Amino acid sequence: MTAGSSTQRPPQVDEIKVEYHHATGRDPVTYAFEDFQRESSEGNPPIAEPWAPFDSRLEFEFAELAHEAHLSKKQVTRLLRIIKKAVAQEDRLGFDTSDDVDRAWEKAKLRYPSFSRTDFSVNYSANGQPREFTLHSRSLWDWILQQVKDPLLAKHFQWDAQRLSKFDGQTWVRFYDEPWTASKFAKVQVSANIECD
Template structure:
């Protein structure tokens, strides 16, 4: 307590009060007999009757910390710079060498974190994990370094085939005309891309065919592919393919 109440001198032979009892656990705590002046009350200054209780000289902006009397923690005075910069709780924070638990390793956590941030589906997450295991086992070599390299490789791949074009398509709707962006590949250029592909070229048929099946008496014609129809046959006659 920082304040002091008026001094009262007890009688020479004080009599004990046998009617005063300690309140039980269910009784309200009557609190201290003297009012607490509170932290906003003026400091009465040094205690002249007891020089040991005299406080040292304070400096401007000093911070005084007072605790509740029931805590039995003495009041302390701190320099403003020390009080504002100190973090006494840091010394009591336990050190954790594996904050990524319950994941077994930090790498496990970081991969799972990427899958979570990207909102990957179950199938995509399994594919990512399988790729990591393939690289870790040494069966495949992973050489990509960053996003810029990935983007440049996609650009190179797109230049091998006909690129998409963007045109506006006008569609009448009631009394107005609405425009929509349409992305497409020119059909002729796309066909040429297919013809240049060495894996697909052997499967193209340029000569018309006429197929017939023998039914025991004669051959009966049938059509099962575009080049076995009449239009393909007539086109080869006209253009002499």
């Protein structure tokens, strides 16, 4: 049976039924077992400038290399002078100093949650003396928000609860294969009073 078929007939063995959260207003859909697959959104359009916010791919590759190599500002500035002499302008390399690289990294870092520092102490059991530790971490909440606000990623998130069942010849047997197919996901959607399009 094809997805979304409106003909009423008894279910077939191994068919898969997807029931959506009632707030979506979507009707259940039944698939033949061999046809069932995760709903996929339209393919990602090619990203015109995946190196953004750097001005060019070559600038990003240079900044990445300078970062990985732990070059000093003086080394970066010198390397840029050498590259500018050698490169035949196949791509745009607009950096003139390491400050240009730093400014590009500053623009890039605004896209991601920043690290915070937490200092704490723990009593050392051998001699009872406290030991000081420093933990650098990012906010998980801020990271999640950054992910869901990303237009390339957001359309791939599953926002609505689903209930999956497979017909065994006599009854529909529920199964779970993703977090949004569990009962708790539907309860959260209801408790959050989320209205779906």
